[in-house]
Amino acid sequence: MRDMSITVAIDIGGTHIRVAAYEPDSIKPIAQTRARSLANQPGVFDRLVHAIESIWPQQKVDAIGIASPGPLDPHTGTILETPNIKEWTNFPVGPKITEHFGVPVYLDNDANMAGLAEWQFGAGKGHHDLVYLTISTGIGGGVITNNHLLQGFRGMGAELGHMIVDPNGPPCGCGHNGHIESFSSGTAIARYVNEQLKAGQKSTLQAQPVVTTVQIAEAALQGDALACSAFERAAHYLGIAVANYLAIFDPSILVFGGGVSQVGDLLFKPFEASLREHVFHPHYLDNLVITKAALGDDAGLLGALALARSMGVV
Ligand SMILES: [Zn+2]
Numbered sequence: 001m002r003d004m005s006i007t008v009a010i011d012i013g014g015t016h017i018r019v020a021a022y023e024p025d026s027i028k029p030i031a032q033t034r035a036r037s038l039a040n041q042p043g044v045f046d047r048l049v050h051a052i053e054s055i056w057p058q059q060k061v062d063a064i065g066i067a068s069p070g071p072l073d074p075h076t077g078t079i080l081e082t083p084n085i086k087e088w089t090n091f092p093v094g095p096k097i098t099e100h101f102g103v104p105v106y107l108d109n110d111a112n113m114a115g116l117a118e119w120q121f122g123a124g125k126g127h128h129d130l131v132y133l134t135i136s137t138g139i140g141g142g143v144i145t146n147n148h149l150l151q152g153f154r155g156m157g158a159e160l161g162h163m164i165v166d167p168n169g170p171p172c173g174c175g176h177n178g179h180i181e182s183f184s185s186g187t188a189i190a191r192y193v194n195e196q197l198k199a200g201q202k203s204t205l206q207a208q209p210v211v212t213t214v215q216i217a218e219a220a221l222q223g224d225a226l227a228c229s230a231f232e233r234a235a236h237y238l239g240i241a242v243a244n245y246l247a248i249f250d251p252s253i254l255v256f257g258g259g260v261s262q263v264g265d266l267l268f269k270p271f272e273a274s275l276r277e278h279v280f281h282p283h284y285l286d287n288l289v290i291t292k293a294a295l296g297d298d299a300g301l302l303g304a305l306a307l308a309r310s311m312g313v314v
Pocket of ligand 1: 161162172173174175176179181
């Protein structure tokens with residue numbers, strides 16, 4: 001007799017909380033909802049509980065998985081601090097949800113969960129060693145090594161966005177200098193363009209508080225030299241970071257998610273050149289698959305589902 005108990009998956013984001021319920025072996029939700037996080041207003045936890053209750057199924061729920069921004073401690077289910085949700089400093093979201101619903105809760109950061117999902121259900125299916133990078137306003141990463149999600153002793157492994165590629169580089173979102181996120185994220189690319197414009201470099205782009213990656217990509221496709229150089233610079237450092245990841249993890253596939261990855265060749269052509277230049281040994285590149293993520297916005301949710309299912313197996 002098949003166990004038909006249900007798994008609930010949750011993706012907590014700065015703007016939305018998504019909750020969905022799944023039957024075994026399916027990644028099509030039987031119920032789902034999306035609520036606004038209103039992250040800077042009190043009561044995020046109550047909104048989360050309310051969203052879960054609104055889709056709670058009649059059948060038995062055996063586990064809940066949560067993808068959340070970090071840093072966090074997956075071993076204790078505690079969010080250490082998260083820039084968007086100020087009231088969740090050292091917040092034991094896992095134990096509190098367990099207390100409320102009487103079901104075990106498994107938590108990990110959103111980039112790890114997206115990497116896990118791409119491996120189980122998406123672009124990395126069938127591979128045993130995968131490195132996932134999401135490049136958007138920040139850079140996050142997840143690593144599958146020998147068919148296991150790398151979490152680390154403290155659960156803080158695979159923070160790929162905070163790899164130092166130049167200690168004298170610009171400030172990162174985390175406050176330290178020269179992390180790959182401070183060179184190659186969408187925020188970093190836009191900041192570089194603004195700085196160059198203010199320094200008097202000619203371009204079809206105008207200095208403004210928010211130059212988007214899409215605007216810079218459009219200018220680059222029209223041949224704008226500054227826009228092209230902004231992607232080349234980001235790609236140069238990305239190649240250095242990924243050369244380091246190859247030396248540590250030796251994956252068979254690199255999966256790129258996030259909005260900035262959508263620019264395609266503008267970033268990936270110079271990235272591949274930089275990777276070839278910086279990789280420790282060319283053998284790392286033999287049969288290395290470099291591909292885009294397949295799951296889009298569902299990656300966090302599906303990763304939380306995969307985590308809960310894998311941890312729920314006794
Ligand atoms: Zn950083």
